[in-house]
C-alpha cells in the first residue's frame with residue numbers, strides 16, 4: 066500500500082515537473098515575451114549610447130517609449146533567474162530619474178576633464194568651475210543665477226562657442242536675446258571677434274521681425290515719449306474736463322498718496338521719521354489758500370506755510386480741509402498758562418483732535434521703557450486737562466494705521482459729534498494749488514507710466530484690470546481699497562486714451578509689438594529650427610517677453626538658458642517682473658538651477674558689504690559671491706557736502722582718487738539724470754562741465770582723466786576703476802527714490818514686493834558693484850536711508866574719524882542726532898534733535914557731545930558731570946526721575 070502511494074506521489078511530482086517545464090518552455094518562447102525582451106536590449110542600447118546632456122523631456126520620452134515593456138515586466142521577479150537583464154531593466158527603468166541625474170553629473174564632469182584646455186581659453190580667459198558647469202549643463206530649462214561682475218557675458222559666449230564647436234549646433238539654431246541695443250552690440254562685437262556667426266538680437270527686433278514675417282500689416286512703432294507726454298498733458302490740462310478723475314486725483318494726492326503706518330512697523334520713531342522724510346508735509350489748505358500763508362508768515366515767522374509733522378497729521382489735515390471742516394493746526398490751548406498745543410482744533414465746533422502713537426493696549430513699544438512711560442503719562446495728562454476745562458477731545462491712534470482705518474474712524478467720530486461735511490470744490494482746489502505749486506501731483510506721473518507699462522506688459526486691458534482689481538479687493542484693507550479705486554479713476558482714463566491715440570495713429574508701442582508677435586506665433590504656428598534660446602539679463606524679463614519666448618518654444622522645443630542676477634533687477638518701470646526670475650519653477654516647470662558666484666570685478670571686502678546689504682530682502686535668491694581680489698583700502702568712502710561746498714568736495718574727491726589710482730577712468734553715477742546739477746555752478750568759471758552728448762564730465766585740473774556721468778540705470782553691465790555715487794539724500798527724489806515702490810504696482814506684479822524700497826535697493830546694489838576699486842558716496846546734510854544703513858551695519862569698515870560715526874544719536878527717536886541750537890529768547894545753547902519738530906527731545910548740557918555716556922539704567926538720558934557733597938560724580942540727565950550715578954575716582 067505504502068509502495069503504491071509512493072509511486073503515485075513520484076508520478077505526480079514527475080508529472081508536475083514535466084508540466085512546469087513545458088509551461089516554462091512556452092513562457093520563454095512566447096513571442097510577446099521575446100519581443101519585450103528585445104526591447105529591453107534596445108532600452109539598454111539607448112541608455113548606453115547617451116552621449117549628451119539628457120533633458121527631462123528626453124528622459125520622459127525614453128520612459129514613455131519603454132513603458133509597455135516596463136508594464137509587461139512589472140513585478141515579474143520569476144524571470145530574474147533566467148534573464149538577469151529583466152532584473153537590471155526593472156531596477157533601472159523604475160529609477161530612471163536618479164539614473165539620469167547621476168548620468169548628467171558624470172557627463173558634466175567628464176566634459177570638464179576632457180575639454181580642460183578648451184575652456185582654459187575662452188576669449189583669452191580661463192572659465193572657472195561654475196562657469197564651465199553652466200556652459201555644459203543643458204537641461205530643457207536652465208536658470209543661471211550669477212553675481213555682479215561674475216562674467217555672465219563670458220559664460221554666454223562660452224556656451225555659444227561650445228554648442229557650435231563641440232556639439233555641432235548650427236549657428237542658425239541658436240536664438241540669443243538681450244534687452245538693450247547696447248548689450249546686444251557688445252555681445253555681437255565679441256561674437257565677431259571670436260569668429261562665431263551667431264548674432265544676438267533684442268526682444269524688440271525679434272517681435273518686429275516676427276510681425277514683418279507673419280503679418281500683412283506692419284504698424285509703426287510709436288515714439289518712446291508718447292506715453293509720458295500724454296500723462297503730462299492729461300494731468301495738467303485734460304483732467305479738468307473729467308470730473309470724476311479730477312476729484313479722485315485731488316483726494317488721492319491729499320489723503321491717500323502717503324500710506325500711514327503704525328509706529329510698531331518701525332524699530333524706532335527715528336526710523337519712521339527717516340522713512341517719511343522728503344514727503345511734502347505742507348497741507349492742502351496752506352497750498353490753496355495764499356492768505357493763510359501771509360497770516361502764518363506774520364504769526365509764526367515762517368514763509369513755508371502750514372507744515373505738519375507726520376503722514377497721519379497730513380492725512381487728517383487734508384481730510385478736514387477737503388470736507389470743508391475748518392481747523393487750526395497746533396493752536397495753543399487757551400485754558401492754561403503752560404504751553405499745550407493739541408494737534409487740531411475744529412474752530413466751528415470747539416473740538417480738539419489728538420493723534421496718539423499708541424497701540425490698542427495703550428503701549429508705545431517703539432520707545433524705550435522710560436520714554437514710553439513718559440509718553441503714556443503725557444497722554445493721560447492731556448486727557449485730564451480737557452476734562453478739567455470741559456473741552457471736547459477726540460482721539461485717533463497709531464494702531465488705526467495698521468488696520469488702515471484712520472480716516473474711517475475719523476469720519477465716524479466727527480459724524481457722531483454732528484460735524485457737518487461740506488466737501489469743497491476739488492477743481493478749485495486743484496487750480497489754486499497747481500497755480501502755487503507747479504509740481505503738485507507730478508510725482509505720480511512716473512507711477513502712472515510704470516502702471517500702464519506693467520499692465521500692457523501683462524496684457525491687461527481696461528476690462529481685465531477692473532476685474533483684477535475687484536478680485537483683489539476682497540483681500541485688501543479699506544484704506545488700500547479706497548486708494549486703488551481712486552488711482553484707477555484717473556489712471557484708467559489715461560490708459561484708455563493712450564490706446565485710443567495709438568489706434569488712431571495706427572501705431573503700437575513696445576509692449577503691443579511683443580504681444581502682437583506672440584499672438585501671431587500662437588495663431589500661425591510657424592516652424593522654427595531653434596534648438597537653444599539663450600536670454601541674457603534675464604532679471605529684466607517682462608511678462609509679455611516671457612510669453613513670446615514661451616510661444617516660440619512651444620513651436621520649436623528649444624532648450625532655454627536664462628542668465629541673470631535677480632539682485633540687479635531694476636527695470637520694473639519698463640514692465641519687468643522679478644517673480645518671473647524668483648519663481649522660475651512656476652513658469653517653466655522642471656529646470657536646472659546653476660550659480661556663477663566668483664566675482665572678478667569687486668574686492669571681497671566690498672562684496673561682503675554689498676551681499677549682506679542686498680540679502681536683507683529675504684526674497685532675493687541667496688548667493689555666496691566670492692572674490693580673489695583684495696581691497697587696497699576701504700572699499701566704501703563717504704564724502705560729505707552741503708549746498709555751498711558741493712563743487713569743492715566733488716573736485717577734492719577726484720583729486721584723492723587720482724592720487725591713489727592715477728589717471729584711471731572714473732564713473733560718476735546719479736539716481737536721476739538731474740542729480741549732477743547740484744555740483745555744477747551756473748557761472749562761467751564752474752570747475753565742472755557736463756557734456757550730455759557723450760556723458761562726459763570735464764573737471765578743471767583733471768582733464769586727462771576719463772570721467773563719465775550717467776544714471777545708475779544706464780550703468781548696468783558697465784564697470785570702471787573707480788565709482789562716485791551722487792545724491793545719497795533722504796528725499797522723495799533721493800536715493801532711494803521713495804516714489805517707485807508704490808503698492809499700486811503690486812496689483813500688477815505676480816508677486817508682491819513687500820520689502821520697503823526693494824527695487825531701489827537693487828538699484829543701489831548695481832551702483833555699488835560697478836567699481837573695480839572703490840566707491841565714493843557723496844552725502845548731503847540729509848543722509849539717505851541707504852547710506853545710514855551701510856554705516857549702521859558695517860561700522861568697523863569706516864574710519865573712526867568719519868563724521869557720521871561720531872554723531873551722538875538722540876535717545877528718544879534713536880536715529881536722529883543731537884545738534885547744538887540756540888534759544889532765541891535767552892541765547893543759551895542747548896542740544897536738540899535733528900528730527901525736530903517731529904522729535905522735540907532736548908538736553909541743556911551741550912558737553913554731552915564731547916563725552917557721550919548713555920545712562921544704562923533708563924537708556925533715555927546721558928551721564929553728565931555733577932557736583933556733590935563728596936565731590937564730582939556723573940548723574941543722569943533724567944534726575945530725579947532716574948537716580949543713576951557713577952562715582953568718579
Ligand SMILES: Nc1ncnc2c1ncn2[C@@H]1O[C@H](COP(=O)(O)OP(=O)(O)OP(=O)(O)O)[C@@H](O)[C@H]1O
Pocket residue numbers: 190191192193196211212213214215216217218219630633664665666781782783834
Ligand atoms: N573666468 C574669468 N577669468 C577672468 N576674468 C573673468 C572671468 N570671467 C569674467 N571675467 C572678467 O570679469 C569682469 C566682469 O565680467 P562681466 O562684465 O561679463 O560680468 P557680468 O556678470 O556681466 O557683470 P554685471 O552683471 O555686474 O554687469 C570682466 O572684466 C570679465 O572679463
